[in-house]
Amino acid sequence: MCLYGLRPVAEIQFADFVYPAFDQIVNELAKYRYRSGGQFGCPVVVRMPSGGGVKGGHCHSQSPESYFVHTAGLKVVMPSNPYDAKGLLLAALRDEDPVIFFEPKSIYRTEKIEVPASDFTVRLGKAATVREGSDVTVIAYGAMVPLALRAADTASKDGIGLEVIDLRTLLPLDIDHLAASIAKTSRAVILHEAPRTCGYGAELMAQIVENCFWDLDAPLARVTGFDTPFPYALEDEYMPNEQRLLKSIRQTLQA
Amino acid sequence: MSAETPSPSSAHLLEIYRTIVQTRLFEARVIALNRHGKISLYASSEGEEAGAVACASALAAGDWLFPDYRSTGALFARGVSMSAFLSQLMGTGNDSSKGRQMPTHIASKELRIASVSTPVGNGIVHATGLAWAAKLRKGPEAALVLFGDGATSSDGFHAGMNIAGVHRLPVVFICRNNQYAISLPLAMQTASKTLAAKAEAYGFPGIQVDGSDPIAVYEATAQALARARSGEGPTLIETAAYRLGGHTTSDDAKRYRTDEPGNAWRKRDGLENLRLHLESLGLWDTEQDNTLRDEIGKEIDRCVTRALEEPSPPVSSLFDDVYAEMPRHLQEQRKDVLP
Numbered sequence: 001m002c003l004y005g006l007r008p009v010a011e012i013q014f015a016d017f018v019y020p021a022f023d024q025i026v027n028e029l030a031k032y033r034y035r036s037g038g039q040f041g042c043p044v045v046v047r048m049p050s051g052g053g054v055k056g057g058h059c060h061s062q063s064p065e066s067y068f069v070h071t072a073g074l075k076v077v078m079p080s081n082p083y084d085a086k087g088l089l090l091a092a093l094r095d096e097d098p099v100i101f102f103e104p105k106s107i108y109r110t111e112k113i114e115v116p117a118s119d120f121t122v123r124l125g126k127a128a129t130v131r132e133g134s135d136v137t138v139i140a141y142g143a144m145v146p147l148a149l150r151a152a153d154t155a156s157k158d159g160i161g162l163e164v165i166d167l168r169t170l171l172p173l174d175i176d177h178l179a180a181s182i183a184k185t186s187r188a189v190i191l192h193e194a195p196r197t198c199g200y201g202a203e204l205m206a207q208i209v210e211n212c213f214w215d216l217d218a219p220l221a222r223v224t225g226f227d228t229p230f231p232y233a234l235e236d237e238y239m240p241n242e243q244r245l246l247k248s249i250r251q252t253l254q255a
Numbered sequence: 256m257s258a259e260t261p262s263p264s265s266a267h268l269l270e271i272y273r274t275i276v277q278t279r280l281f282e283a284r285v286i287a288l289n290r291h292g293k294i295s296l297y298a299s300s301e302g303e304e305a306g307a308v309a310c311a312s313a314l315a316a317g318d319w320l321f322p323d324y325r326s327t328g329a330l331f332a333r334g335v336s337m338s339a340f341l342s343q344l345m346g347t348g349n350d351s352s353k354g355r356q357m358p359t360h361i362a363s364k365e366l367r368i369a370s371v372s373t374p375v376g377n378g379i380v381h382a383t384g385l386a387w388a389a390k391l392r393k394g395p396e397a398a399l400v401l402f403g404d405g406a407t408s409s410d411g412f413h414a415g416m417n418i419a420g421v422h423r424l425p426v427v428f429i430c431r432n433n434q435y436a437i438s439l440p441l442a443m444q445t446a447s448k449t450l451a452a453k454a455e456a457y458g459f460p461g462i463q464v465d466g467s468d469p470i471a472v473y474e475a476t477a478q479a480l481a482r483a484r485s486g487e488g489p490t491l492i493e494t495a496a497y498r499l500g501g502h503t504t505s506d507d508a509k510r511y512r513t514d515e516p517g518n519a520w521r522k523r524d525g526l527e528n529l530r531l532h533l534e535s536l537g538l539w540d541t542e543q544d545n546t547l548r549d550e551i552g553k554e555i556d557r558c559v560t561r562a563l564e565e566p567s568p569p570v571s572s573l574f575d576d577v578y579a580e581m582p583r584h585l586q587e588q589r590k591d592v593l594p
């Protein structure tokens with residue numbers, strides 16, 4: 001369809017069902033521009049609801065973003081609120097390259113803010129500081145952003161200032177934005193739902209170490225889903241929660 | 256074939272013949288270049304040239320060709336020059352795809368040739384998508400895709416055929432049944448009586464054509480394209496042939512099959528069939544044939560000499576075209592390879 005000049009939008013019912021299309025996304029969509037020497041672009045947006053918290057069991061709860069972040073040629077986006085969802089989606093639709101657009105389904109109905117009816121975009125590749133603070137940087141995206149904000153409210157009662165960063169785009173990563181925050185706080189905790197091993201947090205840690213090592217006063221920490229299949233009955237234990245995040249933040253502050 | 260089947264004109268037949276001869280001579284040279292280490296790999300279409308040339312020569316200029324890695328005759332029929340293809344095969348800086356893909360994986364926006372997909376069967380989905388776009392936009396274009404017998408076992412075959420049938424899309428599926436998928440013979444590929452029969456389940460016609468009869472392949476394709484354009488939907492054409500060579504230059508077919516079937520198939524050579532036909536019509540003779548082969552041979556010499564002198568793509572191009580605009584992290588990584 002792109003060869004014909006259209007800009008298709010594919011909707012995967014749940015991200016857990018994207019795997020049959022993995023070959024088409026990774027070998028074809030992502031590589032078509034490169035392998036044709038720039039003759040053909042593939043401006044496709046692949047939307048997919050992702051993440052847990054909806055009692056969906058192992059095939060309606062996964063967070064497979066790392067598979068796509070590992071793929072040259074793709075852009076990977078995950079909004080955390082309705083305003084960004086609209087702005088990022090419009091930006092994705094107008095982008096010349098394929099965009100994997102994750103929609104954290106657990107916050108489809110819980111995050112309520114005003115969204116202008118007008119045409120506006122949120123630039124791809126730009127993170128946002130959604131709460132300023134000077135003690136610890138919390139790096140989150142998607143449904144983990146509201147969780148980080150709740151934790152920031154709780155922490156502030158103990159006099160701890162969390163700076164919460166919403167990545168919004170995972171690929172390409174806005175490392176400058178992270179570096180600026182860490183230069184201020186010297187400490188960071190990474191938060192994501194996906195399993196830990198080779199999760200996006202691993203890449204964040206690597207890039208932070210490469211770029212900000214001398215600014216750090218404490219080891220970087222991760223609060224993530226576990227390296228198990230996504231469970232059904234024990235979903236709440238699997239998902240990162242405020243207690244786990246606050247515990248990690250305290251450890252980071254004590255280090 | 257029905258009475259209104261468009262038959263190729265004499266001039267068109269001669270053009271098809273010349274292109275088949277060119278394909279045969281070109282491939283022989285490419286295989287020699289492979290043996291000399293100048294081309295890393297090649298998938299010979301020996302025995303299938305006639306079918307490939309004939310089907311692609313039925314396309315209109317605005318149509319789209321989705322070739323696979325064994326489609327050389329179709330590429331030449333579509334207008335790819337031997338020079339351009341040699342640049343691709345050698346991965347030189349002159350390649351229209353900037354040397355990004357392994358040999359035979361060409362792409363040409365100018366000639367409406369999609370980028371060859373390596374994963375077997377994927378091109379079927381892309382051709383279907385193009386046809387779907389053309390139908391949505393009410394365009395006159397049709398898509399033609401080539402794939403092997405092995406590709407009928409792929410998910411792409413099912414997905415593409417199914418959607419093409421559902422939406423009656425203007426796409427022609429050419430299944431080059433050359434009896435083998437690397438070492439796997441057809442009998443191990445499917446329990447279906449024919450590959451053409453598979454179309455039945457998707458709700459559109461599937462036909463078998465002798466792949467060594469270029470006139471039959473041309474007529475079947477022209478009719479399928481006419482069907483496609485008139486909104487009647489897709490057609491699956493199974494062209495019966497035999498892969499005379501190895502799977503690629505890296506394969507030794509003697510390890511899994513005997514020579515006998517190949518020797519029998521050699522006797523039904525599409526090139527010879529057409530030459531005899533043209534001679535019987537008084538359109539061709541031995542002298543013309545010798546002249547043609549001589550001319551093509553010299554042209555191949557010239558093209559090879561030129562291609563061997565072409566430079567590699569510049570190192571700086573390694574990071575181009577990953578995205579429309581180069582992101583920061585690639586700009587950074589690029590510094591590692593630039594002096």
Ligand SMILES: Cc1ncc(C[n+]2csc(CCOP(=O)(O)OP(=O)(O)O)c2C)c(N)n1
Pocket residue numbers: 325373374375402403404405406407431433435436437498502
């Ligand atoms: C999905 C996938 N699996 C395996 C391969 C390796 N492979 C390349 S060609 C080929 C055989 C294809 O056979 P067929 O479709 O009959 O075409 P032919 O090579 O005989 O022309 C295989 C298995 C591939 N390219 N893609």
